[in-house]
Amino acid sequence: MLAMLSDQPLLAALTALLGLGATFGALLGFAAIRFRVEGNPISDQINALLPQTQCGQCGYPGCRPYSEAIADGDSINKCPPGGEETIQALADLLDVEPQPLDAEHGVEKEPVVAWIREDECIGCTKCIQACPVDAILGAAKVMHTVIADECTGCDLCIEPCPVDCIDLIPRKEGISFWHWSLPEDRASRYDVIATDAATRDAA
Amino acid sequence: MRTIHDIHGGIHPPERKALSRPGDLQRAPIPPVLVLPVRQHLGVPALPVVAVGDTVMGGQLLAEAQGVMSVPVHAPTSGTVAAIESRPIAHASGLTDQCIVIQTDGDDHWLAFEGITSWRETDPARLVERIREAGIAGLGGAGFPTAVKLSPGPARSIETLLINGTECEPYITADDTLMQCRADELVEGAHILAHILSADSILIGIEDNKPDAIARVQAAISRAGATIELATFPTKYPSGGEKQIIEILTGQQVPSGGIPADIGIVCVNPGTAVATQQAIIDGKPLTHRIVTLTGEALAAPQNVSACLGTPITQLLEHAALSAEAQQRIIHGGPMMGFAVSDLNAPITKITNCLLAPTATELPLPEPAQPCIRCGHCAEACPASLLPQQLYWYARAKDQEQLAEHRLFDCIECGACAYVCPSQIPLVQYYRAAKGQIRDSEQEKRRSDNSRERFEARQARLEAETAAREAKRAARKAAAQSQAAKNGSDPIQEAIERAKARKAEQEPNP
């Protein structure tokens, strides 16, 4: 057969290419079945980096839907509670450029926790039903209170409250939360002569 | 003769110790007001047990410990509780903290205390309890609760008790003075601590720039007929770090991320040992400590034994501060101390020195210039780290690489910043980076916890919905099987019944 084919160059060429194509096609088909991937494991890794406030500010109904959206290609800068640190961590994980927080979805605020003004609480349980992490303790006609250690500050309880008795207070205040900050990078990084900077400081 | 090893790096800044006349211990006057922070230690703040208006006696409990990592606070003298409120404290942040303010009455009445003279026959656990009740925290500067340090746990066996008499930082002579003036109490305190830890040997390490202290301690050891080893070694900063002195005297290195108890050693400051002796033998709680008042802006630099809670201004007045000459007051030494923002802040268990330099004595740092990658910092680091790499990664906030380069092994001694030719404030970068890492670890724990709670709640809601569905399906199936059995449809029957009732109620035309 080889001898016959070598006499007919065009046929030989076609046979060779088709033969190659068929062989490789079969190989790839087999590999596609053998190496099939179920689900989308990367969204788990993305979800682990999100702050889990389940607040919905990103436009998705919770952190897991947003993590799946990012795995499908959505931008990483939609999470205000996570802020810059989360954007940076996502950028490092996915090896993309970090972008500034998308102002359309909110701004980065200091961490807060909810606090119920007990004098005004009527015991309606609407806030308890709204809380995504079950951080509110209480029952019908009984005083409600927020477990501060579990509260993520997502503010989903503020709206349902019929008497508007829930405040958001800063979480990280006081000497226990203080730590040193980086020495400011001077705008004059290229000051070779130290006295120039010193004179500018004095002025 | 013990082999003295050397640590990597280290520097030799001018000592300036003679300025504060070590060995000549004075007594600071009792101030009119004492401000006692409820947290003078590393850990959870203490809870006040007195109320405003209460009269207190010297040595009375003011605030009780909350949990294991907490230390109680006692009144240093008699007086009245004037307030329990936020007051400025001596802290790098300049923030305030909860304090118990006492108006002293000047009479200095004290409660009577009973010690445990037969401590050798006493169960170590009881002695540790006494130490906890006496409010003793590490007096070297970190304020670690001593009762916790003396309970390394059953997994660790302690062979050596090391009394750290190094005091390597320039200017500070508080421990030097203590070792000269309280040598006998130090020896007895060391014995008590060794008994508690069931340590095989006691070792006291003193730098060779303190010949008087060495002589006095040696004499005290001989007087007590004790088998305590006194080891001296060449002066270098920062040999006084606990990991450094252990390496110098034993040649062993504390494993990265570990504590000295992991290699069978417990390291204690001489002040803590003396406080232990007072707590056990006399039953007295910790209410005073020796503070070095030094610096050229003081006309009378000295070492004083002062009440805890004495405002810093009072002590500086006692040492005749000339306010025009001083440019800042440093709490601690020139290497690891910080400038005090409010001079009304009080001294606490961790105050070993107040330094009042003039502008020429300790000039303000020059502005930082770009890093020239000279590598002097790595040569000077006593923990054999790479300060230059830590600097770059701290600037870039690269937490992974900081962990790889062992950021948390840094003892923040400042040797790298001292040698840097560009005057880069390196230690500030490391402190900021450590704070950020601790912060993000805490945030990570919180968010993991929130995710678990959220998923648990989702599961619970789904289970409830599923249970409801199952019940409804079961009822429907029961009704249908009933219909099949009786030959009639219960739903149809219900509709007929309703129709009949309606027809009954309708009035006949």
Added chain:
Amino acid sequence: MLGDIALLLVGAVLVNNFVLVQFLGLCPFMGVSNKLETAMGMSVATTFVLTLASVCSYLTYNYLLVPLDLAYLRTISFILVIAVVVQFTEMVVRKTSPLLHRVLGVFLPLITTNCAVLGVALLNINQAHNFIESLFYGLGAALGFSLVLILFAAMRERLTVADVPEPFQGAAIGMITAGLASLAFMGFAGLI
């Protein structure tokens, strides 16, 4: 025999390094060297592809094209071989490490157009290597590529945190560094 193989390897890895001396495969070299882990992942993928492609192209050429007198079809058949091998590799990577797959992104299928891979296949023919020589030549090329990629990634990681003047940040300082590294590798000339 062993000596020849050793010389072949040293030649492919150092003296005639495919990236820094022959300037092939520069696209993934600059594109994937931002992080060390990514670079390591890419070098493993490329090693796999290069070795397999080198062997497959040799077999295709010598046992299909030459007997049928179709040597002129070598370019297109090599491209076919390489494309299939790359596709196969992509499936394996996707299965074993979805994160690496996501991070490598478009650069994984771009190995198909990596001139180093086609270059190895064609050079094997030019230099009339036998089967064993082809295998080791492909392996050597891959090792050289991986070596340089990893070294460069380590340097770029340091450059990201260094005080680079703004006009030079990013790809610019990367190119300058690559040029300097290339000069360094020229020093191997004359080694064998």
